[in-house]
Amino acid sequence: MSTQLTINGKSHQVDLPDEVPLLWVLRDEIGLTGTKFGCGVAACGACTVHIDGEAVRSCQVPLSDVWGDVTTIEGLGTPDAMAVIQEAWVEHQVAQCGYCQSGQIMQAAALLAETPNPTDAEIDDAMQGNLCRCGTYPRIRAAIHTAAGKMKES
Amino acid sequence: MASLGKIARRTFLIGSAAIVGGVAFGAYYVTRPAPNPLKPAEGEAALNPFVLIDQQGVTLFAPRAEMGQGVRTTWAALIAEELDVDPDAVRILHGPAATAYYNTALVGDALPGKGYDKSDFMHGVAETLGVFGKVMGMQVTGGSTSMIDGFERMRAAGASARETLKEAAAQRLGVDRQSLRTANGKVMAPDGAEIAYGDLAVAAAALDPIETELRPATEWRLLGKSQPRVDMVGKTTGTAEFGIDVRLDGMKFASVRMSPRHGGMIRFDASQATGMPGVEKVIDLGTGVAVVANNTWIAMQALDAIDVEWDEAPYPPETDQIFAEIASAFDSGPNSTMRDDGDATKTPEGATELRAEYRVPYLAHATMEPMNATALYSGTRLDIWSGNQAPVFTARHCADAVGLEVEAVDVHTTYLGGGFGRRGEVDFAVLAARVAREMPDTPVQVTWSREEDMQHDFYRPAAIGRFRGAVQDGKAVLLDGDIAAQSCSQQVMGRWLGAPAVGPDKITVDGAFNAPYAIPNFRIRGYLAELAVPVGFWRSVGPSVNGFLLDSFVDEMAHAAGRDPLDFRLQMARAEWEPAAACLETVRDMSGWTGKTPDGVGRGVGFTYSFGTPVAQVIEVVDEDGTIRINKAWIACDLGIVLDRSIVEAQMIGGMNYGLSAACYGEITFSDGEVEQLNFPDYDAIRMHTAPVTEVAILENKAYISGAGEPGTPPSMPALGNALFDLTGTRARDLPLNKHFDLLI
Ligand code: FES
Ligand code: FES
Numbered sequence: 001m002s003t004q005l006t007i008n009g010k011s012h013q014v015d016l017p018d019e020v021p022l023l024w025v026l027r028d029e030i031g032l033t034g035t036k037f038g039c040g041v042a043a044c045g046a047c048t049v050h051i052d053g054e055a056v057r058s059c060q061v062p063l064s065d066v067w068g069d070v071t072t073i074e075g076l077g078t079p080d081a082m083a084v085i086q087e088a089w090v091e092h093q094v095a096q097c098g099y100c101q102s103g104q105i106m107q108a109a110a111l112l113a114e115t116p117n118p119t120d121a122e123i124d125d126a127m128q129g130n131l132c133r134c135g136t137y138p139r140i141r142a143a144i145h146t147a148a149g150k151m152k153e154s
Numbered sequence: 155m156a157s158l159g160k161i162a163r164r165t166f167l168i169g170s171a172a173i174v175g176g177v178a179f180g181a182y183y184v185t186r187p188a189p190n191p192l193k194p195a196e197g198e199a200a201l202n203p204f205v206l207i208d209q210q211g212v213t214l215f216a217p218r219a220e221m222g223q224g225v226r227t228t229w230a231a232l233i234a235e236e237l238d239v240d241p242d243a244v245r246i247l248h249g250p251a252a253t254a255y256y257n258t259a260l261v262g263d264a265l266p267g268k269g270y271d272k273s274d275f276m277h278g279v280a281e282t283l284g285v286f287g288k289v290m291g292m293q294v295t296g297g298s299t300s301m302i303d304g305f306e307r308m309r310a311a312g313a314s315a316r317e318t319l320k321e322a323a324a325q326r327l328g329v330d331r332q333s334l335r336t337a338n339g340k341v342m343a344p345d346g347a348e349i350a351y352g353d354l355a356v357a358a359a360a361l362d363p364i365e366t367e368l369r370p371a372t373e374w375r376l377l378g379k380s381q382p383r384v385d386m387v388g389k390t391t392g393t394a395e396f397g398i399d400v401r402l403d404g405m406k407f408a409s410v411r412m413s414p415r416h417g418g419m420i421r422f423d424a425s426q427a428t429g430m431p432g433v434e435k436v437i438d439l440g441t442g443v444a445v446v447a448n449n450t451w452i453a454m455q456a457l458d459a460i461d462v463e464w465d466e467a468p469y470p471p472e473t474d475q476i477f478a479e480i481a482s483a484f485d486s487g488p489n490s491t492m493r494d495d496g497d498a499t500k501t502p503e504g505a506t507e508l509r510a511e512y513r514v515p516y517l518a519h520a521t522m523e524p525m526n527a528t529a530l531y532s533g534t535r536l537d538i539w540s541g542n543q544a545p546v547f548t549a550r551h552c553a554d555a556v557g558l559e560v561e562a563v564d565v566h567t568t569y570l571g572g573g574f575g576r577r578g579e580v581d582f583a584v585l586a587a588r589v590a591r592e593m594p595d596t597p598v599q600v601t602w603s604r605e606e607d608m609q610h611d612f613y614r615p616a617a618i619g620r621f622r623g624a625v626q627d628g629k630a631v632l633l634d635g636d637i638a639a640q641s642c643s644q645q646v647m648g649r650w651l652g653a654p655a656v657g658p659d660k661i662t663v664d665g666a667f668n669a670p671y672a673i674p675n676f677r678i679r680g681y682l683a684e685l686a687v688p689v690g691f692w693r694s695v696g697p698s699v700n701g702f703l704l705d706s707f708v709d710e711m712a713h714a715a716g717r718d719p720l721d722f723r724l725q726m727a728r729a730e731w732e733p734a735a736a737c738l739e740t741v742r743d744m745s746g747w748t749g750k751t752p753d754g755v756g757r758g759v760g761f762t763y764s765f766g767t768p769v770a771q772v773i774e775v776v777d778e779d780g781t782i783r784i785n786k787a788w789i790a791c792d793l794g795i796v797l798d799r800s801i802v803e804a805q806m807i808g809g810m811n812y813g814l815s816a817a818c819y820g821e822i823t824f825s826d827g828e829v830e831q832l833n834f835p836d837y838d839a840i841r842m843h844t845a846p847v848t849e850v851a852i853l854e855n856k857a858y859i860s861g862a863g864e865p866g867t868p869p870s871m872p873a874l875g876n877a878l879f880d881l882t883g884t885r886a887r888d889l890p891l892n893k894h895f896d897l898l899i
Binding site: 011016017020021023024027028029030031032033034035036037038039040041043046072073074075077078079082086090091093094095096097098099100101102105110123124125127128129130131132133134137138139140141 | 221222223224278334380382383385386387388389390391392393394398399401407431432433448449450451454520521522524569570571572573574601603604699751801805807808809810811812815833834835839840841842843844845847848
């Protein structure tokens, strides 16, 4: 039952049953705890990661179905070298408790990759699966717009 | 020890102590029966400082739970303001569980009294009770109290540390202390010589701490300005450590399944579970089961494979039976009459009378991070890692659960993935301790599934409000309210202290009896329902109930009086308390309130006073082809003194969205004794596309500082209900509103 995964550019050999969701492989096996567990039923988006650049709910992807390279929040940027979108998040002081924010940022990063200059309606569409119980939505929206502007400049 | 009385109304003293290579400063209470915690007696280790200076630099302690309200940032800024250090250049730690970190303001706020009219006498009583609270070890984060509690004490701790370091420098340089200045963690002499605090720490430890006046607000560098949150980069890069992220060598992953009826377990059969790959142990917890595995998901799957027979619930099994029980509380005498102005027994001659009954449901906290804790038990010691709002209670209850003395327990408090009151409970830590006891020397993380979390909450109590009002000549002349609910404070105190609180229960009527409205005949009575449904503190507590009950009824009164609802409230507020009126005026002007809206648009106003903070909100809803969307919101609040505008704004918007989530979709119901809602699809919340565009005004008119974490929640619910009435003409007298309206989801 050994499965080979590429996560944040690094290769990992995982010995867990095929049906274990990617979320729990990342958190409990690899030790990448930036990706969060919120609901386990695709209803909150806290577990969002990228597979081949596409935003997916890692709680819904069994280990054996991981079809490409995985990027988690840790792979997007680090405290010393944040991605542009993370800088925008800090600039707008978005996080409150912060628990949903890894998922929000991964979802927003995928949106910006596809739609570099999203309208408010496009943000609504892309982000409505990501719950924030602290209610940080206005700042998330502002940070997405700022990130879009910064990405265009660079 | 410096002399007392330099700062008026001061109830604390500054203590200092030598530590290895440096000095520690703390603030502790004069009336504390225990000695200076910084100078423990022989054999005691009770060093609980707020400031620690050594060769490594300056460390500040913010022993309050960081759950997104920015408390670490602002608490550190209070100390740094006086200490003259740059918040970027210091370490900020939560510190250990310690009674020296207890919260006076929380207990003070549990007293009867409207709050906004608190006299010096009441403050005195609050302090006395504060001592009581400390004796019981209430290091609790809640009640929007952190800034009230820390505002003077932390600045005084910082100021005393600064002056004592200056004195050490003065002695070394042979100059007068007054000639020295401080900045960026250094003492500076007139001749340009500089000495870093770290180099003075050992010498400072030999001096008595010096007490000094606090700087006036006009000299503040940090306070009053928005500081970058100290936790922001960590929370943006996935590197901030929440309870669920704790990783220890050799750690196992576990989950629990407890009775969905909050009662006992008759029997269970785990034969299907024990053989599952990855499962290491099944533990009988008496009222439920735990599975320990090599992966959390595997533990949860194994729990699902266990066949369990649960005993009955200790409360009526169906929601309507529970509400009947709550209603029957009206038949017994009132537990409290906290407001009784004029004579509310009669309706004034010639006035128009109206009556209405309102209901609100039980609510779950649904913190984004499900309940969890990590424990390591060695037979003689227990370590607990968790995001929690009450570390001292956590330590005590975990010690009891595994049969150790409390001194043998260390609680490590991480970031909280949402608290909202839920993490002031100790149940999740106690379960982890009990599981760990069965796995000696092995760290175990116990994570609940979302379903387990939602079914095993301490819910916001359901309530029924019965109101009788009268209006005459466009004015309110009578408001008589009876409110029945379970007492969450009695239950919480019972769980924390083993002895339920008794006497008049303020929380059941909080937000109603102390509404800052002048009405000649105004009475509010509370009735307590005796029920065993688990209830607890939910963001804004009593006012989360009474804001909707009272302010919706006030709206009905305004319409019955033929008055503009905002103006009607404004008139009553002006005659009672000017800061309340100013919030209403501000929100009126911000929103361009005219009392009229175009077709397809509705507006409502809501006003509440909670935790010392008056908040007015206007909410606008729009009808879009039959579906109603919350379009805009305006908030005006008065904090007295604003320490960090960005944080307050975030708390006001977040608090409002938390209230709107409950108002639109939130309801916990029971069937066969079990909570029917299991996960977010059954208990949804405001999301990106349903959150209103919001503007916030933060006023500083009132005389005292108050908190921001909760007061944004209560007015949102009536404001939305009132807006929906304005749009549709339908008055919803119960929540959630999606039962009455086609709201956007
Ligand atoms: S944990 Fe995957 S969507 Fe909620
Ligand atoms: S910041 Fe707390 S859930 Fe989003």
